[in-house]
Amino acid sequence: MELKTFSSNYMSTFEVAHVGKSSSNFFSSFRHNFGVRYSSTQTRRGLSLKTHSVSDESYLADKAVIYSVGSDNLAAETSSHCINGINGSTSRFYYRNLILDxxxxxxxxxxxxxxxxxxxxxxxxxxxxxxxxxxxxxxxxxxxxxxxxxxxxxxxxxxxxxxxxxxxxxxxxxxxxxIPEGPCMLPANASHQVGIGGFVINQNNEVLVVQEKHCSPATLGLWKIPTGFIHEAEEIYTGAVREVKEETGIDTEFMEVIAFRHVHNVAFEKSDLFFICMLRPLSFKITVDDLEIEAAKWMPLVEFVKQPLIQEDSMFKKIVDIFIARLGKRYCGLSTHQIVSKFDGKISSLYYNVIDNEDGTCVGK
Incomplete structure (x- = not known):
């Protein structure tokens, strides 16, 4: 690769104020930082720099050319700290094609x-x-x-x-x-984590419940519904089905989102959205996940509701009340509907409920 000077009407390879000690310092620094071996010769129009080789671990694009200030209006004026060894009072340089891809x-x-x-x-x-x-x-x-x-x-x-x-x-x-002055307008990092819980009840009016191996002292001994977190690019309804399967081995079908909770400053100061889903069991034999779950069983609904931790906690009690109201057809949750929006051309899951005006029952999908 040859880096040579051009006429002033076009653009010069570089503009050296003093050919001598200052240019020698620059070439030495350039060679040290980028792994370039060079030889310099004095030409009729100035100084010519010839590079011989560049290692893979060093970077100098084979198309790179050094331009003097004022020769290329696409480049910005660089400060002296951009390239180690370049002194702004001695030389100013532009590195065309040394811009990051x-x-x-x-x-x-x-x-x-x-x-x-x-x-x-x-x-x-x-x-x-x-x-x-x-x-x-x-x-x-x-x-x-x-x-x-x-x-x-x-x-x-x-x-x-x-x-x-x-x-x-x-x-x-x-x-x-x-870059602009004023407040940064870039979108912030994700502010929420999303959790799900699965309410599964069988034909015997029994709720699928678990006891976790790792829990807070406040919930020690509590029989609770299976819960977990939604994975990246996972739907709420598929996440609920997956978590129940992973923790208990029970296959289920999503019916509705019956409620969701929003709370702030949870893990890593993030907010938390927790969706409580109603699921229909498709299998009944329990297989416990030994990594997370201490025990799992089908528990009579009445017994589940009477647990002291549920009766004493307004949040748990309200969720159970909503679930019982849904079983009695006195409440409708949100079923999921797949809809394509022209705004982004993507399939979205829209959650809403529809009530049959004749008998007041919920219409699912």
Whole structure:
């Protein structure tokens, strides 16, 4: 790869104020940080830099060209700390194609491609700084940076540039950077966790109940309905069926959401939505999950209701009252209906109830 000067009417490779000690310092630093071997020669129009090789662990795109300030209006003016060894009083440089691979989002922001990040920390730090400078000049808004677990060593470098934590998953951490002045308008991390409980009652008026192996002292000895959390991209109704199956081995069919609870500052200061679902049993032989469940059984409804912990707790008691009202057809829950919206073209689960005006009974699906 040759990095050569062009005429002033086009664009020069670089503009050196002093050819001598200052340029030598720059080349030395550039070679150290990016793993480039070079030879320099004096030409009629200035200094020519020829690179010989770049290792896989260093990053310098084979199409990269260094431009002087004022030669390319797509690049932003870089500060002296962007590239180690460059002194702004000596030389100012543009690195075209040393901008991080990214694409625009629909809100005027930028999403950095996590699959094309440089592995060399020096290269990443320099490219990130140059990229931010360019995106600021282009008046971009929010910058999204997803760093895979195997590149977690890049996190401190991004934080040093002003990035903030947004959220983390087992395989990555997401960081963001808000460019405009004023409050950040990027959407916050998820604010809720979603739980479900399954009310299952058989033809003998018995409720499927469990005792958990790991519970708080306040609920020790309580026979309760199977509960759990909804998985990512899982429906409420399928999650209820799954949790009952996992904890008790009982197959069920979803009927309705009979109530839901909303509470705040639960786990990790998140809010919690808990949906109580009514399910119809399709099998009756219990198989206990030994990891989570101490015991499970079919318990007469009357006995279930008389438990002191239920009678003494207004929340538990109200849920049981609603369930009994539903059994007596004095209450209708929310059944699920699959509907496609033209707004996003996706299938949604819409929960609502319909009452037959003739006899006042609930109409399900």
């Amino acid at each position: 990214a694409f625009d989002d629909e809100y005027g922001g930028v999403v950095i491609d996590p699959n094309r990040l440089p592995h060399n920390p020096y290269a990443f730090a320099s490219m990130l700084c140059l990229s931010l400078s360019q995106w600021k000049k282009m008046r971009k808004k929010g910058i999204w940076l997803k760093l895979p677990l195997e590149q977690s060593d890049l996190v401190p470098l991004a934080v040093k540039e002003g990035f903030q934590y947004h959220h983390a998953q087992p395989g990555y951490v997401m960081l963001t950077y808000w």
